Amino acid sequence: MAGRINDEDVKAVRDAVPIDAVVSEYLQLRNAGGGNLKGLCPFHDEKSPSFQVSPSKGFFHCFGCQEGGDTITFVMKIDHLSFSEAVERLAAQAGITLRYEEGGYNPSHQRGERIRLVEAHKIAADWYMEQLATSPEADTGRQFLAERGFDQAAAQHFSVGYSPQGWDHLTRYLRGKGFTDKELILSGLSQEGRRGPIDRFRGRLMWPIRDIGGDVVGFGARKLYEADNGPKYLNTSETAIYKKSQVLYGIDLAKKEIAKASRAVVVEGYTDVMACHLAGVTTAIATCGTAFGGDHIKILRRLLMDNGSARVIFTFDGDAAGQKAALRAFEDDQKFAAETYIAIAPDGMDPCDLRLAKGDEAVADLVEPRTPLFEFALRQIVSRYDLDTPAGRAAALDEAAPIVARIKNSGAQHEVAVELAGMLGILDTQFVVKRVAQLARWARDRGGKGPAPERHQQARQYAGPPGPAASRGPALNLRNPVFATERELLKLALQRPELVSPAFDAYGVDEFTAPPYAAVRQAIQDAGGAALGVADPQDYLVKVREAAPDDAVRATVTELAVEAIMLHKGVKGADEVYAGAQLVTVRRRAVERRIRDITSQLTRLGTHGDPAQLAAVQNELWVLQQYDQSLREHGAAAL
Numbered sequence: 288m289a290g291r292i293n294d295e296d297v298k299a300v301r302d303a304v305p306i307d308a309v310v311s312e313y314l315q316l317r318n319a320g321g322g323n324l325k326g327l328c329p330f331h332d333e334k335s336p337s338f339q340v341s342p343s344k345g346f347f348h349c350f351g352c353q354e355g356g357d358t359i360t361f362v363m364k365i366d367h368l369s370f371s372e373a374v375e376r377l378a379a380q381a382g383i384t385l386r387y388e389e390g391g392y393n394p395s396h397q398r399g400e401r402i403r404l405v406e407a408h409k410i411a412a413d414w415y416m417e418q419l420a421t422s423p424e425a426d427t428g429r430q431f432l433a434e435r436g437f438d439q440a441a442a443q444h445f446s447v448g449y450s451p452q453g454w455d456h457l458t459r460y461l462r463g464k465g466f467t468d469k470e471l472i473l474s475g476l477s478q479e480g481r482r483g484p485i486d487r488f489r490g491r492l493m494w495p496i497r498d499i500g501g502d503v504v505g506f507g508a509r510k511l512y513e514a515d516n517g518p519k520y521l522n523t524s525e526t527a528i529y530k531k532s533q534v535l536y537g538i539d540l541a542k543k544e545i546a547k548a549s550r551a552v553v554v555e556g557y558t559d560v561m562a563c564h565l566a567g568v569t570t571a572i573a574t575c576g577t578a579f580g581g582d583h584i585k586i587l588r589r590l591l592m593d594n595g596s597a598r599v600i601f602t603f604d605g606d607a608a609g610q611k612a613a614l615r616a617f618e619d620d621q622k623f624a625a626e627t628y629i630a631i632a633p634d635g636m637d638p639c640d641l642r643l644a645k646g647d648e649a650v651a652d653l654v655e656p657r658t659p660l661f662e663f664a665l666r667q668i669v670s671r672y673d674l675d676t677p678a679g680r681a682a683a684l685d686e687a688a689p690i691v692a693r694i695k696n697s698g699a700q701h702e703v704a705v706e707l708a709g710m711l712g713i714l715d716t717q718f719v720v721k722r723v724a725q726l727a728r729w730a731r732d733r734g735g736k737g738p739a740p741e742r743h744q745q746a747r748q749y750a751g752p753p754g755p756a757a758s759r760g761p762a763l764n765l766r767n768p769v770f771a772t773e774r775e776l777l778k779l780a781l782q783r784p785e786l787v788s789p790a791f792d793a794y795g796v797d798e799f800t801a802p803p804y805a806a807v808r809q810a811i812q813d814a815g816g817a818a819l820g821v822a823d824p825q826d827y828l829v830k831v832r833e834a835a836p837d838d839a840v841r842a843t844v845t846e847l848a849v850e851a852i853m854l855h856k857g858v859k860g861a862d863e864v865y866a867g868a869q870l871v872t873v874r875r876r877a878v879e880r881r882i883r884d885i886t887s888q889l890t891r892l893g894t895h896g897d898p899a900q901l902a903a904v905q906n907e908l909w910v911l912q913q914y915d916q917s918l919r920e921h922g923a924a925a926l
Contacts (some may be wrong), residue, residue: 292374292661293386295631297359297671300374303381306358312500313365314342314589315546329365330354336592367499368401375402394716402472407466411476412495415448415506416462416920425449428492428512435558437565437644444562445540446492452490454480467802474521475505487523490515494557496523496575497539499586505529507536507557507575522576529614533582535572544782545590547598552654553579558639559602566638566647568654600628600654602638610678621897628656629663658897662701664690669710675882675888677797680711685717692726700727735859769876773804774847776869779830782810784820786866790926792816794870798877803843810834810844839876867923879916882908 300749307316307324319339328338328349337351348355354364361751378385378403381543419425419442429450441447450457453613458477462468468484471477477484498504505523523529538558539818542551545551550573563571574583579601591597630653632641642650668687673679684707691707694700704723710717779787791813796812811817813834820827828848835841851859885908889901918926 291388292371293388293896296378296383296385299300299383299539300377300381300385301345301358303356303383304377305342306345306347306361307340309358309377309636310340310347310361312542314338317592323769327592328352328354329589332585339803343425353565353905354812358675366401366498372402376520400418400473401528403466403470404526405502405504407461407464407470407474408495408505408528410461410464411457411495412446412448412504414457415450415493415495416446417442417448418451419449420448420449422449424509431492431509431511435562435639437558441561441565445557445564446456448493448495449881450486450488451489452512454485454489457488458484458487458839473526475526479615488521491521494536496529496534496536501539502528504534505575509557531575531577532580533586534575535583535586536575537572538586541570541572542590545572545587546592549591551591551599553599554638555602555603555641557636559637562639562642563654566642566650568651571654586617588868598626598628598656600656601660602630602632602654626656627660629660630654632657635802640727645724657696661690661694665707665710668920670746673893674712675884677884678889680713682710683872684713684722687720688722689726691859695822699728700724709890712793712891714883714887714890770801770804771853771871772869772876773799773801773826775853776873777804777807777811778821778847778850778852779869780817780850781831781844781868783825784817784827786863787870788817788821788922790870792818793926794873795877797874798878800876803840806836806840807852809849810836810840863923870926871918871922873920875915878911878918882911882915885911 290300290576303362308323308901310316310326314326314329315496316324317336319336322341322343324340324342326334326338326340327333327336330349331352331354333351338347338349340347346355356364358377359370359373362368362376363370366373368376370511373814375385419428420439429439430441432438432447437447455477460470461471461476466474468477471484472479476487478487481484488506488508490510490512492511494507494509495503496505496507505526505528507523510519510520510521519907522531525531536557540566541551548570550570552563552568554563554571554573556573559577560571560573563569587599591599632638632649632653638650638653641653667686668690669683672683674683687707688704691700691703693923694703700723704720707723708714708719711719718843721833776787776791780791784791792812794808796805796808799808810831812833814827814830819830828844830843832844835844855876885904888904889908914925
């Protein structure tokens, strides 16, 4: 077991490595006044910087989570190292040779586990690079890079290497450097074979993956040979030093430019990062075999200082998989204060292909912010629905409105809500604006957890019924005159069918906007209609209840059949005049909804629609307007 590090050497390490230089490798620091620096704390999530560093004193402190200490403490906490491992790492950076009280100079086998694993990866990366540069076998890898526009200088800049096809070339090399079989297995560089450890990566092009501090912690390996039965890309498995959800390829090269420019470009692959950097987009990074997620956001937030002027641009392929990745990225969008955008190259090319086809300028132009990520997400959502129907618009609004509610800037949120109304063809833009504002308030009240569950009903209240199947749901607000009238008409159809028959049986299920009422209307229709109630009053309600699809609808039928009819003041009993008024009101509201639908359709068709289709739609609109006027003037006689 290694002895204690000499106290004088510990002091020498602490004095030799400035704390601000170490901390700035992990987060962006800005002037806090009084000689101090500040940044977003890496040890807890925060929106405004409470983490301060004092270069003159060599200490840091977070006023939010109370973490604090010196340079060694910071390295211990940020990289989960022991005291000895942190000192050894800093000593290596400073070129200081450590002495140990009980063991003289520290032999390699006594080094901390993390230090050993990182050292093995560094040696492996150098060895892979040498193979790519000098080995005849690596010509396949060199050709692969050349075909994608990368010369030897580019390969060296990104430390790209090659793993030979043999079983244990790297394993034997690292053994010669003093690493044990256990260390090689733990590192993920080797794996168990029938006769001992063998190389994990064989016959592949190798990209070293570095953490934000610059240490090689893993590799991404690209298949080169058809005989290789493995996946196209093979990454290092999870180890003590490599967690794919916590690393970003290229972050070591991009971090200073990201902090300086307050901008990050997220691409999909290793060659895309290379293409971007060589094209002058030096803020490009990529995930390593996993979706962009919360831990990646934490890395970028610390570098961007997460101010409102920062930009994060995602580039994704234009295919279905790329669109899905973009929508996944949007799910975490609200965790940024930075504005987020999406860039999709012409013909769905990735940055690497685009650079080959059109040059560096095309890559630089691609990543200029154009389409906000929320706008892309909205268009993807809306495109899945049939906007020619009330149900389609209602469903689209249900899914899209929460997206708009998550836009951080309230002014932009209002403008996008107006745009959403246009996208959906909803003429009452204020309804959509108020809907979005309500969802935003709910999200704030619920601590950012999203809108309350009753949002679907309120959207349908405007846009129309989803159909009779949706019989369950939140309690209906009978102060809503639309629901109240529908309820009255159903009560008349169940209790006094002779007052509404035969007109009632000509009403469609979709004329009842409340889902439970639409379900009751369907049950009446399936039982034989209100006409059956006139012909056979005794059996009528039994058949309606039997026609109900479930207990909830049966309970509503019973409730409506026994509830008192809400007569106007001074009216002694339900009569044909009262029944006629309910029939007309429900029908006129249905006609008005259809008029809104057609007007919305005309708005979407605009002046560029098919002339025949435009004429047909305009004719239908005229007919409905005439019918509405007739109902208004003649009442039930016009039914």
